[in-house]
Amino acid sequence: MRKESDEEIDMNIDLAQSTGPSNVKIMVLLGEVHGMECRFWARETSTDWWDCIVLQVWDDSQWLRNFRLHKGTFMELCDLLSPALKHQNTRMRAALTVEKRVAIALWKLATPDRYRSVGNQFGVGKSTLGAAVIQVANAIKELLISRVVSLGNVQVIVDGFAAKGFPNCGGATDGTHIPILSPEHQATEYINRKGYFSKLLQALVEHKGRFTNMNVGWPRKVHDARIFRNFGLFKKLEEGTYFTDPKITIGDVEMPIVILGDPAYPLMPWLMKPYTGSLDRIQDLFNYRLSKCRMVVECAFGHLKAR
Template identity: 25%
Template sequence: MYRIGRQTFDTFVEILQCNPILKSRGQKPQRHVQWQLGCFLICYGQLGSPAHDTMLKMGIGYGTVILYCRRVTRALRETFATWLNEKELQESTDAILAKVGFPNCAGSGNGSLIQSLQPSWMGLAYLSRKGFFALAIQAIVNHGIWFASWELGWPGSVTDSRIFKNSHFWQHRDQYLKYGQYILVDKGYPSTPYTV
């Protein structure tokens, strides 16, 4: 059901349980990381398994599915796709300058769609502009096409620009890009001092 083996699942649990996002901060304790990771894997690991289907399989509320998926996505992003450190950022800008001639370019970003079946709940929200049901994903990569940032889980009808403006990267862009650095983006994105 989770689309990964038990050993891999246990390894992810061990890695993620140290992340403060998956630890309780208030009086009401969070469910164990195993539950939250399992919910995430059911929701995103099956073709067309939106939050409604996952909530029925796990016996939890719709909002709880969304909450668990957001927590796990954020924890995975912080663990495996951390933004470039100073050295990596300089390597990326140097490599892009040498290869294509863009000075101070840190990488590139774009969105894509993960095709799915029609969800049983809020189905039209997942209908993409390309005419099929999908989840939207957006990523920023460095010169070596390594993921430096991503957003996952938006319905397919949401525009790349809206996902980008709500992303952690955009909301903290001044912390990620310094000294006049920017990323290259597709034509659907805003043109700003941080994006070209």
């Protein structure tokens, strides 16, 4: 098909304005006006990098370096998430495979790349990429969180903290900033003391730093103690239903299984926090042992953000 000259394009526009759309259609059919070439609503993109290189050529070291896990672990993850991620093909296009959705989400989460760059990498549009990230995140929340974040064997946890120096302890709790984009509503509520937008992740971890309970979503301006009191974990600990193992007796004091927090948390029969002010030798030793055991939650947050 020959290309139209600038004069012919201007003539076609003038005709459309002077004769109306119905007359222009008739003239196009008669060959007096050259019709503009129709374009499809979706641009053609290439998926060769994903289909032919990543899936077929990459070895485990390349998978680990780029996706932060081995290919076998990736495939296992896809199998676990597939009930929530399988989509039907439509007449307009084929649905993204579960593997590609998971890969897109992992790549976006593992790298600082912008949505446009990741979309070009995988051969998808920005909106498709954004939807895939949200879909995978929701699938992980629905299907995997309860399998990964759970209390586990309480006696093993208690023994682990006892070896570190604190008796009858079931976990350490704290909060950390999770950076977010500026929200549309009440944005100032999400600006933290360091000057960026964030939500608070509050978690309980065991002696090796594994998450056993977590809560996320509160604005960072809300105080840690208030978030904790509205945390489902607080109610279970208050009712004595979270740790079901019996209490122990130290000296003449009956001690339940406790968790450890920093000075921002309230002192409870089941929550220990450091002494403040002028300390004697016993109080100073108590603070040292509590701090030593509570460091596991700080390390857990560090590992999470490093991933």
